[in-house]
Amino acid sequence: MRERAVRYSTMLATTIILAGCGAGEQPRAADTPPAAVEELVAGQPLSYWREGLTHTDSEVRRVTALGLGGLGREALPLLPDVIACLADDAPEVVTTAREALLAVGAPALPGILEALASHENEAVRAQLARTLREVRPTTPEIVTALGEAVAGDDSWQVRFRAAESLGEIGPDAAAAEAVLRAALEDEDGNVQTAARAALQRLQN
Numbered sequence: 001m002r003e004r005a006v007r008y009s010t011m012l013a014t015t016i017i018l019a020g021c022g023a024g025e026q027p028r029a030a031d032t033p034p035a036a037v038e039e040l041v042a043g044q045p046l047s048y049w050r051e052g053l054t055h056t057d058s059e060v061r062r063v064t065a066l067g068l069g070g071l072g073r074e075a076l077p078l079l080p081d082v083i084a085c086l087a088d089d090a091p092e093v094v095t096t097a098r099e100a101l102l103a104v105g106a107p108a109l110p111g112i113l114e115a116l117a118s119h120e121n122e123a124v125r126a127q128l129a130r131t132l133r134e135v136r137p138t139t140p141e142i143v144t145a146l147g148e149a150v151a152g153d154d155s156w157q158v159r160f161r162a163a164e165s166l167g168e169i170g171p172d173a174a175a176a177e178a179v180l181r182a183a184l185e186d187e188d189g190n191v192q193t194a195a196r197a198a199l200q201r202l203q204n
Helices: 002-023 046-053 058-087 091-104 106-118 122-132 140-152 156-183 189-202
Strands: none
Touching (some): 058 122, 106 122, 106 140, 122 156
16 A cells, blocks of 8 residues: 555656646645645645645546545545545546545545535535435435435436436435436426436346
8 A cells, every 4th residue: 555655656747747738837846745734645745635636637637536546545535625626627526536435435435425415515515416316325314415405415427426326326226216216307308318317227
C-alpha cells in the first residue's frame, strides 16, 4: 500500500508540473513539508490532494482522483472533495471520481448517502445515485436512499438516475416497489420510463 501511495503521489506531482508549465502556475512541490497540524494522506497534507482535485488542468484532476482511488480506505478523509468532483466538466474526471468512491469501500457509504440527500449540486446527486448501484453488497440503506431520491428529489435527473439504479439492483430493491409505482406518474417522462423499466427488473 505504501509503495502504491508513493507511486501515485509521484505521478500527481509530475502531472502538476507538466500542466503548470503551460498555464503559468507555480505547482506545489511534492516534498513541501506539510503544516504540523494538517492531517496526512499517503504522506501528503490534505491541501496537496485538494489542490490537485481543483486544479485548472483536467488531467491533473483526473490523476489526483486516480491516486486517491488507489489508496482505498486511506482516502476517506478526502471523501467530500472526491464527491465534489462528480460535478466536474470533464467526463473522465467524473468517471475516475466515481471509481475512487467505490475503491474506498464500505467506510464511504455513510458520506455518499448523506451527500445524495443533501448536496446542493444536482449533478453530484445524480452521479451519487448512479454510483450506488455498483456498491456491494446492496444494503437496505442504499435501497431506502435511492427510493427517497426517486420520491422527493427536486431534480428529474436525480430521480431518473435513482430509479435507473433501483432497476439495476434488481430484486434486492423490492422494498422500493411502491415508490417506483408512484414514479409512474412523475411529471417527467424520463423518470416514468426508468421507473417502469425498474419495476420489470424487480420482478425478474
